[in-house]
Amino acid sequence: MEFRLIDRIRERTAQGRDDVRLGIGDDAALLAVPEGQELAVAIDTMVEGVHFPRDTAPADLGWKALAVNLSDLAAMGATPAWALLALTLPRSGAAEARQRFVDAFAEGFAQLAQPHRLALVGGDTTGGPLTISVAVHGFVPPGKALRRAGAKPGDVVMVTGTLGDAAAGLHLLQRGGVDGAQAAYLVERLHRPTPRIAAGLALRERASACLDVSDGLAADLGHICASSGVGAEIESALLPRSPALLDLFDDASARDFALSGGDDYELCFTVPAARAAEVQADLARLGCGATRIGRIVEGEGVQVRAEDGTWLEPAHQGWDHFAA
Ligand code: ADP
Ligand code: MG
Numbered sequence: 001m002e003f004r005l006i007d008r009i010r011e012r013t014a015q016g017r018d019d020v021r022l023g024i025g026d027d028a029a030l031l032a033v034p035e036g037q038e039l040a041v042a043i044d045t046m047v048e049g050v051h052f053p054r055d056t057a058p059a060d061l062g063w064k065a066l067a068v069n070l071s072d073l074a075a076m077g078a079t080p081a082w083a084l085l086a087l088t089l090p091r092s093g094a095a096e097a098r099q100r101f102v103d104a105f106a107e108g109f110a111q112l113a114q115p116h117r118l119a120l121v122g123g124d125t126t127g128g129p130l131t132i133s134v135a136v137h138g139f140v141p142p143g144k145a146l147r148r149a150g151a152k153p154g155d156v157v158m159v160t161g162t163l164g165d166a167a168a169g170l171h172l173l174q175r176g177g178v179d180g181a182q183a184a185y186l187v188e189r190l191h192r193p194t195p196r197i198a199a200g201l202a203l204r205e206r207a208s209a210c211l212d213v214s215d216g217l218a219a220d221l222g223h224i225c226a227s228s229g230v231g232a233e234i235e236s237a238l239l240p241r242s243p244a245l246l247d248l249f250d251d252a253s254a255r256d257f258a259l260s261g262g263d264d265y266e267l268c269f270t271v272p273a274a275r276a277a278e279v280q281a282d283l284a285r286l287g288c289g290a291t292r293i294g295r296i297v298e299g300e301g302v303q304v305r306a307e308d309g310t311w312l313e314p315a316h317q318g319w320d321h322f323a324a
Pocket of ligand 1: 006009023025029085086087121122124
């Protein structure tokens with residue numbers, strides 16, 4: 001259905017790749033997985049009013065719908081290749097408004113797809129409440145993917161970039177006061193997260209466990225602990241926070257955003273202590289940097305030590321999709 005919309009998407013996302021034998025336009029795409037590679041696949045859905053505010057710019061939605069998926073590939077140490085896009089657009093409103101939405105959405109999507117040489121090879125277009133699903137496919141050498149399982153007591157816990165910016169940006173939007181460059185920076189971090197693809201590749205064969213932080217550091221590091229059968233101790237004083245976050249919020253709020261805020265799409269990973277400095281230097285060269293925030297211990301669960309040495313009760317353990 002809606003062939004003209006599909007054409008508009010195809011024109012704006014064109015990407016030449018030899019491994020796409022047949023792209024958008026037939027009943028299915030035909031893709032050639034390179035010899036000797038495993039296929040890493042992931043899908044994420046964003047629903048208006050649930051995963052993004054109602055008035056989010058369509059170009060930002062295009063970027064973010066792809067970014068959250070590329071972040072999953074980054075967390076596996078996979079190289080992105082192909083994507084599918086399922087778009088559900090409101091039936092109400094004029095066809096021209098739908099066209100404008102699709103044009104801007106596809107531009108935002110392409111802005112991120114192009115530097116990663118990612119080809120959009122198909123999808124689905126339907127009517128209903130605004131919902132965006134993207135599925136991505138990437139390659140990884142057999143047995144080399146980064147996993148949540150594998151962290152060992154004594155490993156160092158590290159995180160790329162800074163934490164809490166996106167949650168702070170959302171807080172500013174909801175409060176209705178986005179004034180000045182620092183506030184704009186935090187909102188940009190919410191709408192246009194940077195998937196850490198190069199960092200994920202650099203961590204292959206070095207990190208003992210890895211995931212991307214989408215639901216908040218405390219909750220997501222908890223997944224590494226559960227999968228690995230270990231515990232983690234985090235020093236809240238070490239959590240990397242941006243100048244914008246520290247300038248616009250008090251210390252306790254900045255800490256809570258960094259610990260429990262969602263939508264960061266940074267990588268949280270563990271490395272044997274002996275390799276921490278080398279990994280840190282490599283990620284610094286890649287531009288995102290990496291900060292040591294704690295260590296893996298025997299036991300279970302994530303414990304967070306406050307600046308004064310006392311153990312914190314995490315205020316919230318991240319995002320509950322089924323909360324009222
Ligand atoms: P079918 O009924 O066979 O599924 P569609 O009309 O849904 O065909 O889709 C026609 C072609 O356009 C297919 O190749 C499909 O993958 C592609 N397509 C549909 N919607 C999108 C979209 N939102 N983004 C990219 N490709 C799409
Ligand atoms: Mg279809």
